[in-house]
Amino acid sequence: MLRNIAIASCLPYLALKAAWIAGSRLGIPDGSSLLDHRTTMIVANAATILMDGSVVVIALLLTQARGLRVPAWLMALPMWTATGLLLPIMAGFPVQLLVGLLGGGTPATANAGRRPFLDDWVFGVVYTGFIVQGLALGALFVLYAKDRWGSLWQGALRDLPDSPTTPALRIGAVVAAVIALVPATMHLLWAAGGTAALNPSRIEERTSGFYALQAVDVLFAAATVAGLLLLAFRRTGKLPLWVPLALAWGGSGAMACWGGWMSIASLTGAQEISDEPTTGMVLLYAVQMLVGAVVVTQGAYFFAERAAAVREAAEPSGPRP
Structure with missing residues (x-):
């Protein structure tokens, strides 16, 4: 169905x-x-x-x-x-x-x-x-x-074991979270009525819907940061593991893929000069894609280690006959 x-x-x-x-x-x-x-x-x-x-x-x-x-x-x-x-x-x-x-x-x-x-x-x-x-x-x-x-x-976040790459993954998570604060700050500024880095046509066409969408973009960035830091430092009680994974998955995907889509759209030409994206807007899209690339890399290492740990736990212990 x-x-x-x-x-x-x-x-x-x-x-x-x-x-x-x-x-x-x-x-x-x-x-x-x-x-x-x-x-x-x-x-x-x-x-x-x-x-x-x-x-x-x-x-x-x-x-x-x-x-x-x-x-x-x-x-x-x-x-x-x-x-x-x-x-x-x-x-x-x-x-x-x-x-x-x-x-x-x-x-x-x-x-x-x-x-x-x-x-x-x-x-x-x-x-x-x-x-x-x-x-x-x-x-x-x-x-x-x-x-x-x-x-x-599946399972609880606090039950994740440490691994040899845990320090590196934590550093990567912090770096990605810091980078994600850049688009989060810009979208928050635009949601609050700021015009920095916006092109003239976007400034002229702002509506209540525009401000609301910028607030939604802030939430995606916040979800990315929250998911990454929860997975990196795991200081939460019985929080299910899927929660930070879902936050990082959805938040980073929305930031990176929509940033990529907007970058492609900016290359197809504009009706008028005032429609052309500013340098700040182009850089913002690039930063969003960078966040996605870092999160995807982090996720690949995380799941590779998880898969190896699960396989090792499933193998019978003791000498083979």
Whole structure:
């Protein structure tokens, strides 16, 4: 059932993208910047079709026996990336809708003289599909991870044994946590109304929804820091191990993958000079990706050691006959 839901939720997005590649203007208003560069739009839509199509592949692997034979990194890394791309939408889109219902509208000057991009209904259809994808795919991955790696992430945090690399992992966790404070500070500044490093169009278009999304980004950074430090220093009583792992997984994925997505978007060109990202914004995206790279490296070492310890504990002790 969950597999079918995950696959079905991809269909609206894939259908729209295929229609645009074929030349349809469904959901694209007259004067949209998407109509200016036909080749670029085709390439971009083809790439995003492959990205969303990978959700179908992942859903199949998570629910078939062959998926258990896929190398661990080849399952974990795409799922971490999917988490990072979907989680900000799953958290941010409902927040935007709620803020809009409470009266947080668009400034009167925000769209004055600006070219349209997409019809509003497109965002509702696409983002709703992404939310369903995230929920279904997340549930499938938890079930898959429980069957394949349950011994690695279950138990209490305080029961984690020290290892020869524990000091190095702690140093790495502290470094990543300190780096994560940079984007956390910037998003907090923007959530509070600051304009440092924002481009002119972003400053002009700020709404209550913008401030709320910046607050959500702060929470992702805080989750990353909390998860890393809990795993590194383990001074918590009976806290389940999966809690800091989930915090580090989701928080770092959201920071890194969304930072990467925004970096790619900044390279595709802007409608106007005022739309171009500032140097500060580009650096922020790079720092977010750096945090993700450090966390992924830390996670690889952590789980490799956990797997080795579990195998060693499972081996019979004493001399062999």
